[in-house]
Amino acid sequence: MALLQINFKSEIIQMExxxxxxLPQIGxxxxxxxKQIRERGFPVLYLLHGLSDDHSVWLRHTSIERYALEYGIAVVMPNAGRSFYADMKYxxxxxxxxxxxxxxIVRTMLPISSAREDNFIAGLSMGGYGAFMIALRNPEQYEAAASLSGTLDLTPGFSFPEEGYQKMAKQIFGSKLEYIKSDYNLIRLVKIKSMSGEKLPRLYMCCGTGDFVYGVNLRFRAAAMKYGLDLTYEEGPGAHEWSYWDSNLKRILTWMLGKEPQKSLELKVF
Structure with missing residues (x-):
């Protein structure tokens, strides 16, 4: 596997x-x-970070590089600050x-597939919300999306007792009413997309029963089931912590790609 850091000037963000x-390597x-990769490119997982993290955190706290090797998939890890992956109000x-x-950027620079069936998106906490929101708003781009302990209903954020969270929510979405009526409201988005006739991505969500976002995950699951989305849901012991997320990454990749990982090569020490 190759680990690349791409520094570039974003036309959208207007900064570096x-x-x-x-990226998998070919012998x-x-x-x-x-020949196959030249013609099609590697399947790719866009992996999104949480509220207090950045683009480096998956590499530092999980075995994602080893998992990517076993599954033969490229993994792209961008940075989105504390934006909830929104076009922010302010x-x-x-x-x-x-x-x-x-x-x-990655398709023009690297052998990354643009085919819908090769494109996946996932994230944890804020990134779980981002993965579902982006995939449902762009169903033609993604085969599947996964949320690990996702913050899937942001309505409570406008009334948190901590002033900082209220300020952040307003900076990102504007007023609570603006959020509720927008496509950033996942519950509303699920209802609209279920009636659109579009081919929607498969969804996977998991959450620890001891996690503070467990309740909002249950609310999203209820909405997804009500409106007939293709949702795989799993829960079990765990909190909002890296040990839970790392232990579920391989399960998500198996579910996304529909295959078990390749047998790992043994490391021989002489």
């Missing part, structure tokens, strides 16, 4: 930005595989950046 990318003598347009500019 950084992407971390895990010198794997001629047929080289701030940068991170929704447009993540949805359109980041895929454009």
């Amino acid at each position: 930005h950084t992407l971390n990318v895990i 010198l003598y794997e001629g047929e595989k080289q 701030g940068p347009n991170y929704y447009t950046y993540i949805s359109y500019e980041v895929p454009h």
Whole structure:
């Protein structure tokens, strides 16, 4: 595997930005595989960070590079600050950046597939919300999306006792009413998309029963079931913590790609 850091000037954000990318390598003598990749590109997972994280955090707290090797998939990890992946009311347009500019950058620079069936998106906490929101708003782009302990209903954020959270919610979405009536409201979005006739991505969500976002995950699950979305839901012991998210990453990749990982090569020590 290759680990790449791409520094570039974002046309959308209007400043320098950084992407971390895990990219499978093809051997010198794997001629047929080289041909296949030239024609199609690697399948890709866009992996989104949480509220207090950045584009480096998946590499530092999980075994995502090893998992990507086992599944033969590229992983793109962008940075979206504390934006909830929205085009902010008072701030940068991170929704447009993540949805359109980041895929454009990696597809023009690297052998990344643009085919819907090869494109996946996932995230934790704020990133779980972002993955579902982006995938449902752009169903033609993504085969599947996954949320780990996602903050899937943001309505309570406008009334949190902590003043900082209320201020952040208003900076991102405007008023509570503006959020509720917008496509950033996942519950509303699920209802609208279920009646659109579009082919929607498969969805996977998991959450620990000891997590503070467990309740909002149950609310989203109820809405998804009510409106007939293709949702796989799993829960179990766990909190809002890296040990839970790392242990579920391989399950998500197996579900997304519909295959078990390749047998890992043994590391021999002499």
